[in-house]
Amino acid sequence: GITWNFLRLGDYTGWAALKEAGELRSSLETWELRESAAEDTELADLKTNFADLQSRSADIITQHPALDAKEKEILRLRKRLIDLEIASPDNGGQPTQEAGTSGETRFTSTRTEVLRSIRQLRAEIDSSDYHRYIDGLSRFSLTARTRRDYEKHLVRLTPEQYQALADFSTDTPEDMLITGSAGTGKTLVLLEALARTLKSRTPELHLGQPTKTTLVTFTRTLVKYDRYLAELMTPGTLQEADLESSETFFWKKLKEKEPKHTVDYQLIRNLMSEVNDSGLLSDAELWIEIEEFLFGLNISKDEYLDAAVPRNGLKTPLNLKEREQVWAIREKLAEYMEAEGRYSKHYARVRLLHWLESDPGALITHENLFVDESQDMFAVELMCLKKLAGRSLIMAGDTGQSIYGFINPYRRANLELDQKQIRVLKTNHRNTIPIHNLAENYRRRGLRVGENPGPESYPFREGPDPEIHQMGNPDALADLLAAKARMYISDLGYDPEAVGILCSRTAHLALIAEKLSTVGLASAVVKAGDFEFSRRGVLRLSTLHSSKGLDFPVVLMYLPEMPPVKEIDPPYQDRLYRNLQYVAMTRGMDVVEIFRSDSVGIVT
Template identity: 25%
Template sequence: MTCKPKVALAQDFLANLATLTAAVQGKVLKWALRFQSDPTASGINYEPIHGARDGNLKSVRIDQDWRGIVFKPPAGDVYVLMYVDHHDDAYRWAAGRRVAVNPTTGALQVFAVESLVEPALEQARLAAPRPAVEPQTPPMEPPRTAMFAALSDADLLSIGTPQELLEQVRSIHTEFELDAVQGLLPVEAYEGLFLIAAGDSVSDVLFSRETRVDRPIDTEDFATAIETAESQSRFVVVADEETMAAMLNSPLSQWRVFLHPTQRKLAQGDRGGPMRVLGGAGTGKTVLAMHRAKWLAENRATTENKVFFTTFTRNLAADIEENLKTFCSPGVMQKIEVKNLDAWVHGFLRRYKYDHQIIYNRKKGEAAEAWQRALALQDTRLALPPDFYEDELERVVLAQGINSRDDYRQARRTGRGVVLTRGKRDAIWPVFEEYRAQLASRKLKEVDDAYRDAAALLRDKPPAYSAVIVDETQDFGPQALRLLRAMVPAAPNDLLFVGDGHQRIYPRNRAAMSSSGINIRGRSRKLYLNYRTTEEIRRLAVATLEGCEVDDLDEGSDEVKRYKSLSHGPIPRTLAFPHLEDALSSLLPMVQTGLAEARSVCVIVPTRQDTLAVQAALKSGKLPTTVLGPDERDNPDSRSVRISTMHRAKGLEFDEVVLLIPQDCRGLKASGDDLQRLQYVAMTRARKVVTIVRY
């Protein structure tokens, strides 16, 4: 019996296809479907490429002007569509590439030939930044040590360096040079090298990837190589014409198919208990979480014991559900429930005839009246501002579930900034005691208290979930984490938390997993590569966090030096204007330029009132605008200019972001570390361009 040939698509093929016109894409789709049905058909003429270093790369004619580059080994049944372009450009790409199996990891890799890597390194050395002021008598320059001189060939191969490029990698002396060849190396090789340059050991890198390097590898077995996790970060085997058509019709939706090796290994397979994955903005945390939900639904869940996927806001939950539907079958989606936690709690308590109304806004209605009556009992001798009492309520009393004076005396107040003696706590407590009494008389409950009530009910009758997946974990407080722990029995694969302390924009919700009954010891990983934001934008965003304390969601600290972006672009601009009116006037030409270059543009501002001012300014130029309200979902296909607050922009991404912010931020509700994190979130919504407008 003859096995059907294995046809695969390379990520480079889809990436370049997305840049071609719709007419050309149609031709490529028609050709690719014929190719997928039978790559051995007599009508397909595999032509050798003049000057190519890899004889397994062949050219296949699409029409007179366009060529597909195919990887076709002399033996075996693997055919890979590697690249598509105008014939001269396609030949040029193929002449500069090699495809080979890494002899240590077993991954099928695509990388540049030595004749491209060496000039890139030399150009980087010539263009390397120099000191702004040269000393009159330059000191003798000490001999430079290559960054990876201490690594053996086996070490370099194990982190993904192609055997053919060992010599060139050994000649790298600076991070500037390493970045210059980033696009010429396999992604796992570049990541491993920059992590080692940042201080990690080879063992650290291999542990985080869960990579085995102790197996015999057949470097001619391409069918096995293309199935490894590393290979699946750049190749996907296409089983049928329907799958091929779906992928070629959505070449920009590569996140549905291609996962970094670390993402894929974390998304698939069994885990011994709760797992935490950290990663900066744009590192693919949500993508990983969605793929994990898909794997669990396909392999472990049932329609009676579903996977519950939750996040902090309704908008993010709705976006996640829609994205899951794009790569999960209807049968798989029946085993996944997606809902933000507040909505789940509301529905759960209602089924139990809960006779309290949950407060989501303390500044409105009966809740506001209850709070004001409580504040009337404050001890004026303490000279504490009203804001202190509300912060203390949220960050201490509600977060720790405190209901009595004795509990408040013992409460932990780390990071609150104001030291309170026992006497002062006793003087403060009547405010909180009265507030709780006022709420009880009105049958109102704070959200944190409702979480505790739900968790108490779950102890007697846990819901039928096989696993819980939590996105944006940094925005959940301790009572929410305890509830999430109660929602699923302790078992393998029970909990996955993904998050980033740099993006905590609801500071009252800081919590530690270990203090909430969640043990992640030995099951914590990090994602380092930023797939969204350019390195130039990432560096500016990180600079805004200078001096900002960032935690790892479990009483430890996190850092940013190991994060890197894979793309580059223009350096972000900062413009300053004397008045808000001048700043608003500058927006129109700026946004018009972005739209003319077919970019999605979002103007991000601190407050809802600011969104209206921006909308009025842009309407004067007859530009279509959409103000993203708290309950309004974004349409990625819209050609209108989006206008958003910094909080609402969370979870979104655009080609270009204009951040409008006052020079003096003292009038804003957010300040200090909170404001720094909000600015970080706003800047990292951009894929290509950021402009900061200050007034």
């Protein structure tokens, strides 16, 4: 570093053109290339030698109890050595054997025997596959074993991330989208933009204009996590009301017009058996048609019937007469909900949009709205948010990570932004190269021919290859996962809160918590109402869906089965599955291990 700085000084003073300076620069470049080549060779050798151990890690992990017994025996023998030293003639002890030379000989012989036993046990431990496996893992550049390292890694903005906000200003009425693939730091940039806005806010200058600024995100878990990150980045800047889940935000806004309304997520699903007289669609298909397509996209009667708007992703084709039948059921449900004052999730958004369109400005109390994971908002939600933002909508999202909707919400919500309104992040700071490559290869294999794969990203950190364990017995799979979790904490030094265990279904969380308890590990479910991300000493448990937007140094995925998906076209089903597993894999910063049954597909 000093030599390069010396050469840069020469660039300014003019002597860099001298022959000697050129020779020095050439020598330094040659040295760095040789050093880099040596490091690459060493890394390649390490990976090659470690690959065999990784392929057998499920068997290797079973060696731990026997090795642990040997460690305890070494401790017992060392204690015996201490006792022997205390009782030795040299220390004035009173040996129980015969005195004199024969006693000293007996002491020396016993001590030698104990030392020999210790050396033998230590050699057996050090030469074991388990020890070599742990050593191989620890030799990779693992960056976030402790909470302090983890938090520093999370909140340190990079030059690329700062550059994304170089000309950012909430004084302009233009919307903005921060995009990039997983691990590029979209949420961090969004939180930095939010913090700058809050710090510069001067209500007294707006003279009655809306001044409130809120970040809306998809789930309550993400609200807690974004608040945790924001407090690490800019302590004390965000107040409790500055971050809200979309559910809370929309419920509060509609309450201003309809104080007695309630929202029932299961309402339309539960009514399907009573109203479905179409003879065409299953109850599940009709629920998706009405709740997610017609209400979720705010499809009008003219669009659905007269314009025959395409139903991309929906499973069963419908002609005009069949659409008319579906629309009649939609109208019946809407009348029922309005009479009851009880709405489904998306019809509540339709009602809010109706009030916003019929009385513009009446509900606008926000100067700017920030939206995290915007790709998972439905179009009707983005329409509402756009109208509720007095000035601009600042979003972070990537359609390649959509795990709920199967139709691009931005286009339907008329949020087609030009290039100057889109900030693309390309450096993957979260994942190692092996994790990134596995996740990207898996997701991209599900794309249609010619389909845009989305923004490229480039990782730069090395790490161990992800491990994939396949078993037919879910209970044995959970036992192996618990043993691996114990290994990362006890043998590799990760703090418990650095380990995230992601399950394919909510029903699996209790089983995993029980298995962890048997190996002495405490855990907590991130979706629980009382859970906080600042909590220490417990492993984090989550479903794949609830892990969206989170980060964990170690990710262990438990996939004995996959959750059921919506009754939509198989290609769209496959994409949702791939996106879901892609999102889960890319939560891992250092390590990803996948524990799956034979029926769950994954790239190997």
